[in-house]
Structure formats: C-alpha cells, structure tokens
Amino acid sequence: MPVPETAAGRTGKAGGTPGWARKSTVVLLIAALALAVFGTTTQTWMTVSLDPDQVGQAGSSQSTLQVQGSKAATTVTALALVALAGGLAASIAGRIARWVAAVIIVLASAGIVAAAATVLADPLAAAQGSIAAATGVTGSDAQVSLTAFPAVAVVIGILLAVGAVLIIPAGRYWKSRTKYDAATYDAAKGDTAVAGSAAAAAGPVDEIDSWDRLSRGDDPT
Numbered sequence: 045m046p047v048p049e050t051a052a053g054r055t056g057k058a059g060g061t062p063g064w065a066r067k068s069t070v071v072l073l074i075a076a077l078a079l080a081v082f083g084t085t086t087q088t089w090m091t092v093s094l095d096p097d098q099v100g101q102a103g104s105s106q107s108t109l110q111v112q113g114s115k116a117a118t119t120v121t122a123l124a125l126v127a128l129a130g131g132l133a134a135s136i137a138g139r140i141a142r143w144v145a146a147v148i149i150v151l152a153s154a155g156i157v158a159a160a161a162t163v164l165a166d167p168l169a170a171a172q173g174s175i176a177a178a179t180g181v182t183g184s185d186a187q188v189s190l191t192a193f194p195a196v197a198v199v200i201g202i203l204l205a206v207g208a209v210l211i212i213p214a215g216r217y218w219k220s221r222t223k224y225d226a227a228t229y230d231a232a233k234g235d236t237a238v239a240g241s242a243a244a245a246a247g248p249v250d251e252i253d254s255w256d257r258l259s260r261g262d263d264p265t
Contacts, residue, residue: 163190
C-alpha cells in the first residue's frame with residue numbers, strides 16, 4: 045500500500061534547504077556551544093590541597109582552594125565570547141564574510157582546546173596563580189585534583205570547530221538580499237504593473253478574459 049507523500053517530503057524532493065543547513069540551526073548550534081564553553085569556566089576546574097607549612101607561614105586558614113576555569117585558563121573565557129560573536133556575525137554576513145567568521149571561530153575553538161588541554165596536562169602549573177594569591181608563595185608544591193570540566197571544555201571546543209566548518213557548506217543555502225536584488229525585484233514589479241495596465245487599456249477580449257480579470261481583482265468594464 046503506497047504511503048501518502050507529505051508536504052515536507054515534497055519540499056525535500058523539490059530541493060529545499062536541508063534541516064542541518066538552515067541558518068537558524070547552524071547559528072543556534074554555534075551559540076549554544078560557545079555559551080556552554082563559557083559556562084564551564086564559571087565552574088570549579090580543580091581542587092588544590094595546600095601544604096600545611098606554607099598555609100601556616102602565610103597566616104591563611106584555607107587548606108584547600110577551589111580554582112575556577114576562568115582563573116585556571118583565562119583565555120577560554122575570552123575565546124568563547126569571540127566564537128559567540130563570530131556565530132552571530134555569520135548569520136548576517138555575506139558569502140566572503142561568512143568564510144572569515146568561520147575561520148575566526150575555528151581559531152577560537154583551537155585556542156579553547158589548547159588552553160583546556162594545557163590544564164589537563166599540567167594542572168599544578170595552571171593552579172600556581174591561585175596558590176600564590178592565597179599563600180603569597182610562588183612555585184609551591186600542592187596536591188591538585190581535576191574535575192571533569194576541563195575535559196568537557198576540550199570536547200565542546202572540538203564540536204565548536206565542527207560547527208564553524210559547517211558554516212561553509214550550509215551557507216550555500218542561505219539567501220542574502222543585496223541592493224542589486226532589491227533593484228531587480230522593483231524593476232520586475234514595475235514591468236508587471238505596466239503589463240497589467242496595458243492589458244486593462246486593451247479591454248476584454250471575451251467573457252473568459254473578463255472573468256480572469258475579475259479573479260485578479262481588476263475591473264473589466
């Protein structure tokens with residue numbers, strides 16, 4: 045038994061924009077990923093257990109430190125905002141500008157991955173700034189335990205780069221209105237109006253022509 049064809053199926057066969065290539069889909073994907081990376085930097089990336097001797101010498105009562113991602117990898121916060129701005133710019137840009145925006149987002153994503161991977165590779169070095177601020181001693185030893193957020197930032201950074209690359213093929217389906225297009229559209233409207241006026245001046249040829257004009261809203265009398 046044949047399955048009735050839906051309107052969506054007819055649209056897809058007619059060459060409509062695929063779901064993955066829609067401007068709203070791509071831009072929202074990039075914005076969501078950029079905001080997700082930014083959100084990870086507001087969370088604790090590592091917990092530092094300080095040396096009791098150094099804590100006593102510094103006169104601090106803290107024996108552990110909670111280091112946020114914005115302090116462990118300060119560049120991640122800034123690069124996430126750059127990627128967000130690039131995604132929004134791509135939604136209103138022309139073809140060449142979309143390529144530029146895609147390259148900027150890819151570079152920002154690479155920076156995010158590199159910064160988060162550096163924290164994963166050497167968490168003690170990433171925590172030295174927070175340790176020095178708490179104890180006043182630089183280059184101190186401490187026990188550092190990582191949370192899952194640095195790894196999450198790496199994964200999201202990779203996905204963000206994929207979303208940026210997606211702009212290139214998806215952009216072929218995005219329509220951008222230019223001054224030339226507007227002028228062509230206005231000229232076409234003018235030609236249609238002139239043709240309609242000429243036909244109206246010629247008068248109806250027969251009753252069928254009169255009914256056609258009435259259906260278009262013209263007065264054949």
